Amino acid sequence: MGSGMSATDLQRASRWVDDHGECLYRYALVRVRKPEVAEDLVQETFLAAVRGYEKFGGRSSERSWLVGILKNKIVDHFRKVGRETSFTDMEFLSDEFSEKFVPMGFWNHNLGPHEWKAEPDEVVHRAEFWQVMRDCLLKLPEKIRAVFAMREMDGVPSKEVCAILSISDSNLWVMLHRARMALRECLEMNWFDTPAGGTA
């Protein structure tokens, strides 16, 4: 291929930016927080998409294909960051959920998990659910959020998460446990226990 983008490529890329740019940017921003880093990641995603368009066989939607590329870019970003900073968030390891349990170690039954009535298939179509999910994610400490998002949103296998962020298995488990505990609590309070979440 020569240098510079053909008119067709450019037209297509331009349409992607209009149709999916907002989604990619907002996702990147949940992951990296810094607008300039998020914009760079989105930029790199579109560029990789133009270069790899032949490989897109239309098996998935354009949106999920582009999101898939962005996820890889985010993983690369964290691979770099993980090498430079310690990724074990020890501050968050204190047991702040102890009030949920009675001293003997069983759930305090008034504070234990409630039933979640709405099915996952239903909530994925509710914009308000995604707003709550985002708010809850942003409440997690940054490193914990990074670990959780890489594992549960990007679907990176746990061994790989450890390698990317240079953390041990046991640190990963502790961080994920904390993230899940906090996210569950937040989703329950702000979605499942509200009229919106209970009556979906």
Add this chain to the structure above:
Amino acid sequence: MPEEPYNPSPIGNPSFLARRNWWQTTLVKFIGKHTPKCTEMVRILSQSMDEPMPLMMRIKKRLHFLICCWCQRYEEQLRYMRQTARHFPEHADEASDVPFSTEMRERIKRKLAETPR
């Protein structure tokens, strides 16, 4: 009953096995003693989302769930969160109203046009 050293199943417990009669109470006490406490169980349940749980622990988990609907819900909700979290990236535009400005849009398009393939 409240003065007992452990009590995984107070009055009104909606779990499968609650202390509704002598036989159930004995069973609940036995299971409570021989399976991990809930604080430990939630940690194990989270870990089992990332690596397979040993057979013995799977059996203990099943028994524990008979006396503790909260841990059972907790496990269901971990799966629920995984199922929904996977869809978050494709719905991120619905999740916030952070502006994706025209300038940013144009800047990205311009850089794309300038970048050699």
